[in-house]
Amino acid sequence: MKKFAHFNARSIDEAVSYLNRYGGKAHVIAGGTDLLGKMKDEILPKYPEALVNIRTIPGLEFVKEEGRALRLGALVRLEDIGKDAIVNKNYTALAEAARKTASPHIREMGTIGGNLCQDIRCWYYRNPHNRFPCLRKGGGRCYAIEGDNRYHSIFGGSVEEGCYAVHPSDTAPALIALNGRLKTSKRMLNAEDFFEVGVERTTVLDRDEIVTEIEIPTPEADTKSAFLKFAIRKSIDFPIVNCAAMITSKGGKVTDARICLNAVYVIPYRAKKAEEAILGKEISEKNAEAAGEAAVSDAKPLKDNRYMVQIARILVKRSILACK
């Protein structure tokens, strides 16, 4: 890798201070499993001048259920989330999403904060040495539109930039389905409001803002959650489509539904039409199928990714059924 300066931060303040000092040319590093790959390939027009290690900041790695909420420090490893008994029992979708992320090794290194903040995997964006200076890097065009877009967005491009790269996280849709929130060094955000498309940006975070905690309200009684992932290989792979659902059923009818797809759009895709379709109904094969149909009713597939519409349809159906 090319050279850079490195700082082990001992507090949030110290980390923020470094980020400000470098004015956008410094990056936060936690697990490093995303960032180091980007740096080895030098995919971005500007290489970071400094890395600020936040894993040396104490107090950001904990799993607690208290006050009717689950609180996770942003530095909790995905493997630990996947194995945690409380997360598995009460916040199932998140545990399943964490367990299905990448590989055991990546999960031992990768943090929940990092997984939510991770960058897109579009193979044009990620081509080494900035071979494709695309919209997402401040360049002029999207190369996927005319190129090979078999893994790109089926719901159109991002509103402002016209980027079609999907968001690749497994935990993000789970967090949204579970109505989670993120606490940063500056504010509290709903998970749904956390993701945004910009130049070299996948979140609304300021350059000097760091995620510190994740909070998930304890689901009410009679609520189940589930997460499904579709990928080519059974391990290591990013999702082609994934789906998380949290559904409350009372008296055999759905009273609350939150369904979130990911890897199908530029940010995690809340399948509101599917939620509307299943509300008030019982969870049956037929109703779940209709909800799946509704979920993709707005799909605008590209030339190579029609098949993703079918998979999204099916994952919505199956994740609803898994919440029975």
Place this chain on the structure above:
Amino acid sequence: MERDKYIPDTFRILGKRGTRRIDGFRKASGTAVYTRDIILPGMLYAKWLTCPYPNAKIISLDTQRAEELPGVRAILRYDDPEVYGRRIPTLQGGEEDILAGYAYFQGQQVGAVVAADTEEIADEALKLLRVTWEKRPFILEAREALEPGAPLTRPEWRPKSNLMPLFFQPTDTFRFGDVEKGFKEADRIIEFKARRRYHGCSDAEPVSGITRWEGECAELWLHHQHPYEHKWMMNMWFGIPMSKVKINAPYNGAMFGGWNWIDYSMVPQYVSALLAKRTRKPVKWIFDRRDDFTFGSLDAMESEFKVGFKEDGTITAVKIKTYFENLSFEAGLHFVENTKIPNVESQTLVAQVNKGPVHAIRCEQLPPAFAAIHVFNHVAAELEMDPIQLALKNDGAEGEDIVKLEDFKRKHGFPLRDSLRECVEAGKKAIGWDEKWHAPGAHKLPNGKMHGMSFIWDHEWDDNRGAGAAGLMIQQDGSVSIIALRSDVGVNAESTYCQIVAEELGMRPEDVFLRQQDDVHLPLMTPDGSCNLTTNGYVMKKVAKRAKKKLLELATTTVHMIERDVPPAFPDMNPEDLDIKDSIIYVKKDPSIKKTVAEVVKDVKGSFMQKHEYGAIQNTTHEPIYAWAWHRQGRLGKEPGRQRLCRQAHFCEVEVDPETGEVEVTKVVNVNDVGKAMSPETVEGQQYGGTYMGIGRNRSEEYIWDPKTGVLLNGNLVDYKFASMRDVGPIETVIVETSLGLGPYGSVGIGEDVATDTTNLLQGAVYNAIGKWVDDGPITPKKVLEALGKA
């Protein structure tokens, strides 16, 4: 070539399980060394400029800023007088540019090579090069490249058209019999297409190599299957005598042919030798993982089939037309080699496209296996016939049925066993074929998925080619050294050679060792063609026999030395009175009279006026027990008249999710008739290992280029997907031993054929599951959904 005449009825070591691998501990403990691990004092790292475009020529190259970077020791430019416009001959039968000023695929190593103190500095220097390129139009598809008026894809090499000369065959149309006649005799004729897309990426260890000059002598470290051959090439290239070239052949991180057969594979070593001369330091040339995506497999092909057959399943004619990318292998071959199909016509059109060179990646038989398996799949489906019955119906060779094979077996003293039938019976039982096989699309499982099964068959590879030499020395302590240079690719060959020697010489396996990494000048057959055990096995048999003779002579002969006569270990005996077992020499008539081999060879009171027991310095009693042997096994491929008698059969079960297109492989059965399994665990390793590679690569491996720019999009191991542990279900391996091989003890090869054939195992299973063909590899969920009309 004759059948092995010396096949014992029983074996002490060979064929038994539990014999320890000689490389196992080193590999498990991390002490085995690979070229990638080696760092020499003062060593420089050499890295190449790679072309960002799929078809381009350098207009200008400014190296000044790179030269000024501290730590850069040399930059070789394409227009350097020593390399400009020069092509060097390579052992693969061709030649290649040493350092071209033009590229024909994105990522090709061209233009400049930087030698620097560290890899980072070399990378930095490459970025400081200022290059201007003339971009030329590019073509990625073979058909397009062969259209009239198509722009030239590699103009400096093919200035007239993109049609490439054939490498493995004399004409572009292979003819056997008369297909038109065959079609007239057919009851039915079907036509269909099938395709396999460019794939490769075979090295776990990205390629690298080191050259170091010591005065006028050269020392090389090679991650290459042909190490000894590099001596010859150094002589060709630099004029130094082969006797002054020393080769090191460290362990290799996965080598499956491929790279080693690409003409270019020797060029980086030449460049490192040149740079090592100029800088007077050892130079390691190095490809990183992206650089390593620089070649592929020679089955990037698109075939059109026309097949004629009778109602009873007799296939009367097969006509194929195939477009290949960059290299081909005769697609019609297996019809002639192991079926009775009397009429075959296969046209091959090879187009130079703007993708990296291709060659045999486990192995060159991929095209004929692809063709044969697709034909049998489609004919069986059309007739609604059990594919096993179809196979048995058409087994044979050179247009004649198995009676021809029986005649051959009789003539050459082989047992009269029907290999295919035996393989099929064993496999059917293992997978439960009779209970489970069903009509296409007919079996939906309780979990909603569609159940499918497939059966494929082929001959068992027995190229029986190559030559090898080895020495054998019995050390003063009775341990046996096999003396040979060979590149290891992990197929447990070295251990098996030791076991053969142990068997033939009468030693315990743990007393025989081969250290093949060192340049001891005698080269064993290279790990190619699934035939090195058959060739090197004979070398081991011969050399062990010769050594045994010398050992027993020493045991029974008085040795007359200057100071004294040393009486024999077994006085008043002849060599034929003795035998050896478990490293002990004993009298046949009275085995209680015995001495260990160590005792017999030990040089008593031999040291330099000292009373040590061990000698071998200046007072040595007897000459070393040393023997050597050379063996050549046969012609490349198959001699006229020689038949392939052994068969292999593979079965699989899949569950296809009709809603998502996911194909889950729930069971595989491999059945291989290897003639004789000298090391059962090794054979099995090639079976399940080959299955993981074969099935894996036809589910998820393809190189993906951007259609607009010709840039490789997935040149990394996140986006280029090898099978992981859970991507294939349980595999059951069955070994059949009919002794129908021409190799030692009746053996044939196993290294490549399972990987080759199982690459085509899923097509039939998917059809059986959903009643639709996905004849476009890799079989991805996208393609399955498209076949089902759901995408």
Place this chain on the structure above:
Amino acid sequence: MKDSPNDKSRYLCPYCARVFDALEDLKTHVFAEHKDEPLRRPEGLIRLKINGEVHEVQVEPNWTLYQLIHDELGLTGAKMFCDRGACGSCTVIMEGRPILSCMTLAIECDGMEIETVEGIAAKEHPLIESYVKHHCMQCGYCTPGFVVTAKALLDRNPDPSEEEVKDALAGNLCRCGTYPQHPKAVLEAAQVLNARREVKNDA
């Protein structure tokens, strides 16, 4: 990240990272609170324990842990296969976790305890022998990565099921296809370890 108004530069205490708005305040604080504290070690000088042995090394920030152990310290068991965290061949055990040394910065390993395949072999861990016995290697390039990952599993879960073994090794790639053998070897090593433990407990 979105532009934000530039914060006024603040002053960080190099000893305890407390933040001050004025330089004078920082100076006062340092003399009052940290007068006798030793100076921090130079950036990049790390001290870590590898296979039980202490190493003090000056590292560059851009070195990965793999480069440190493989190139600098000569522990060549960990292998470079994908160099992007997708294959498991560079695995080492750090803080009891199987992690990818090629995706870890050496400079972030100060104070860490690391175990490599060489350490596991030196301890004569039963995994080594069972790997040899079950032919878990062909070319051998991925083997150390599997051994280390399996060892990390057995350290935490001494009695894994076959499914648990497969889950643990799901991130290790093998081009030669040795996969079916690994669960057998790991389960046998687990048995050996458990038997030893029982003997020890009985003694």
